[in-house]
Amino acid sequence: MCSVLQAHKDLHFVHVRQGGLYWVATTTADTSPFTIIEFLNRLTALVKDYCGSLSEKSVQMNFALIYELLDEVVDYGYIQTTSSDVLKNFIQTEAVSSRPFNLFDLSNVSLFGAETQQSKVAPSSAATRPIQSSREQGGKNEIFVNVIERMSVVIGSNGILMKADVEGEIRVKCYMPSCSEMRIGLNEEFSIGKSQLRGYGATVRVDECSFHQAVRLDEFDSHQILRLCPSQGEQTVMQYHLSDDLPSAPPFRLFPAIERDSGGRLLMYMKLRCDLSPKSAAINVSATIPVPKGSVSLSQELSSPDQSAELKLQSRAIVWQIPRFPGGTQLSALFKLEVPGLSSASMLEVGPVGLNFELPKFTATGLQIRFLRLSPVQPGPLQRWVRYVTHSDSYTIRV
């Protein structure tokens, strides 16, 4: 992993890594790094919008489209526009989808959707098709509103919550060639800043909040409604941040017991509890437990067969995978590690445990979308999807 900025003689290389690809900009001027990086990020988002997904394969298959995109976006090194509303008039090439969308996919994808008025479930692959295909495929009008939160949590070895940060955003992905005004209603009890302390109850509070340029906020203070005309493609309409004061308990707790047995092995007994409500569940949970250097082999006892654990010598850690972890339950695992020359000091090397997970249908701040209205009502069929998901940015539990 190399540094973001590199230089060769007078030429600077600034890169961004996304989708397993390096997106590199070069400049000879001492220009703003914020601009370069934001531009590269925006470019990756555009490529993703136009090609459907971001991968080496999709770039290879759509090189003509990407040339065209670059030609319109940058002229003579100056950024002209990155707005998909403007670009859609200029971009002529059609995207080649790496995997054509078919109905068969609907049956076996891992589902997480949300109860909107339709109470139907959108396949997770539905949002990874190119925005332009809607034009030709008879116009499947869809709007996705995603509430995505990233948690970063540190829990001390005594179980005390030491740090909790949530970065959240509301992203709108619009597949309609033209869209009239959209109104997004947030929780009624939504407040910004620390000062506004209302009585207890279902208050949703964030510390800081910022909105996309195009969002009109005239109804926000009174009714918590965001008004905007979404442009085609994906955009972040609202970003917010909350620190230290989560409305609910952190989703996971770990109760470790670590000891050395007589045979010089390291025994780690891990109990992991999921404190979500029993209705929801965490998926793709993986716990990374650092182990002492020189660990040779691992034997494990896991509480259910769908879990797995593996000793990764490269990263010097045990990776414990749990595909699905329902709320209110508890899992346990016993790891026996063979570490030649284990000393008492080696115990220092165990921990902190890092957790990676995805919590569908859950927001750590409690933010919800009350309604999603388009006015005037669109002609033709329109599908609106609201999805919530919380990811772990960094969830660390000290042992």
Added chain:
Amino acid sequence: MPYLGTEDTVRELRRALSNPNVQSDHLRYRNTVLKVIRTMSQGVDVSGLFSEMVKACATVDIVQKKLVYVFLCSYAALNPELSLLVINTLRKDCQDPNPMVRSLALRNMTNLRLPSLVEYVEQPLTAGLRDRAACVRRVAVLGWAKLHSLQPSSEIDAAVVNELYSLLRDPDPVVMVNCLRALEEILKEEGGVAINKPITHHLLNRLKECDIWGQCEVLRILQRYQPQSEDELFDILSLLDASLVSPHPPVMAATLSLFPTLCAVSLAAVERFRAPLLAACGSASREMRFTALCHIQLLLRSLPGLMCAHYKRFFCGYAEPAYIKQRKMQVLVELVNDETVAMLLDELKGYCTDVNADTAQAAISAIGRIGRSYSDRCLEILTGLLGLKQEHITSAVVRTMRDLVWVCPQCSDTVCLGLEGCEETLQDSQGRQALLWLLGMYGERVSSAPYTLEVFIDGVRSEASLGVKMELLTATMRLFLCRPAETQDMLGRLLHYCIEEETDMCVHDQALLYYRLLHCGIEETRKVLQGRRSDPSLGVLIGRPAEPISHWAHSFNTLEPLRQSAVETESASRGSPEHVTFDPKPSTDLSDTLNCSHAEKVQTGSDSTCSADDLASSIMVPLSLSLSPALSPEEFEHLWLWRHAEQGVEKTKEEEDYVCMEEHVHCPAIPLCSPQSIQAAMQLVNIQTLAFTPPYTLPWRVYLYTHTQHTRSADTPHSTLILGELLYTGEANQKAIGDREVMVEGEQENEGEEATADGLSGREMARKDREKEGVKVTLKQQPRDDEALKGFLTILTTVLHTLSSERA
């Protein structure tokens, strides 16, 4: 990259392109062109197809046109003659009713980068400036900039420049921004586009219409504008308010970088930088986070306390890349204060065992940095890490300890205890060099030092590192000076080997130098080798002094802050600390004050060999202060008053185990310092302050105490308790005193205290009238130890002077 079947591919493509059947079917034609571009982007030289591609350009299919233009722009420079053929098609396209075709043609005409085509391009460009469609005007405006760069020597028509200026009022914001960019390039020699008051206000008022890239460009150019009046400044600032809270980091950063040029930034204004930068620090993009972190480091140079409350935002995520983790640690070190130190050290401790060796080393050296102010806690962690017996960790810890001891000599006892046994784990040359330096410097306190060195000396034949060999020579020499009996034999063997067998000139000559030095006698050797054990420039400074904002304002929002990491890691992996050149300013500053305190013996020159014996008397007699056992305020009061009363009664009878001393230190700004900063500074040197009067009150008092640990060469450790009072009565008239003088007077009975004390008392009488201006220091020591008391006084004076000069 050699590509198999290149020739065949090109031939095949040529055949397909010139096939009339393909040409008549526009889908097949487009796909063939697509294939050419695909081959091109795979790195194959397809320039041979130039004439076929020129033909393919004449088509109504816009997608095909765009593809051909990609090809033409890449290869035009190789085929200037054939490129002339394209010009006709392009010029025809410039008349096309479709604005998209017009803009496409105009853009690619200017992208061919052929000076020979300039004459054909000027006319369509001029027409393009007046085109109905904004997208054509955008291209035309930038086209002039491209033209200028093709022929930098030729003047661009003044009429065009005027037209570009008038297009600043174009309804399309992108045209406006492109005009700025083009004028900036064309008028580079005149200093870029002229920014006067009307243009500035025009641009600011239209800022909202631009997208974020346009806003950044406008804000960047406005950096050149100086508002003419206070009112105008406030108008501008209020127009900028919206951009300051922009959720887009580039706009936010561009606005922030306007502030220093618009108005002389006060520290309060920099406070406004905090929230937006913190927000960027939490961005989903790692690279954006990194950039924001680098800029926060800039701010911290001027406002060390800016982010203290938000220190948790800089905890590392476990999945973050190493370059972010290292930056975060650098920031965390700056945020340490009494409240956060426990949390921060706990967090940093967790990073020390990171699987990435660079991250682990960065964490360890971060703890070392914190150790300069909180040495006890940090040393505990560091010595704990030695127990892991891991190569890279031990190496980093030993290096960190060396750097720490160099600036905080009071840590040396703990460090010496920790060193035992770590030579087995050390593998890399950097770590072993650090160990050798420590063994040489503190060999008399590490009982196993000669054995460790012997192992090194026995293995010197197979030693590959030059640095280790040279450090080994010096360390053995130094150890020989303090433990001659144990070391003599192995020193002989080492010198013999290095002089007789060593092939490297540096090592050989150094050994020879030492050998000859030994011939000059042991005293000479001592003078040369036993230099300072600690950094003369540091010691009592509380962190770094805050830099003025102007130092970094110009590099805000440039690539500069991102680059600095390389420099910092370099300085971390250096050799012995005394070889490092220090920032000259603080060092001269402080060594002055240090010398003044024993002014009677100051010799000229700061050369380390010259003043070696001078230093030996003051520093080589190791005096260390410690806070334990702690003294409660009640105990302090009791001791202080008891001694007070006793002294009053039996003034004539001087006890052997007790001394009281009064003196005046001239440091007028001291009573203005906040209690916190005094306390922090005192704790740095292990002096505990117990009670304060608030600043600005008169009389102003501080009570403090410490324990001295004083080892006289072979004696058993000898410890004393010192109680002290600082008193400032405020009756001072501010008469200027040229040099900072410490006056010693009072009960210090000179029991055979040589001539120096007598000489001093003479001068002391002459200056007695000045003593009232300073802070009166009363010290009580038990049991009596003049040297320790003197040493303590030196330290205290230095702290007070430093605080005072910082305040002034």
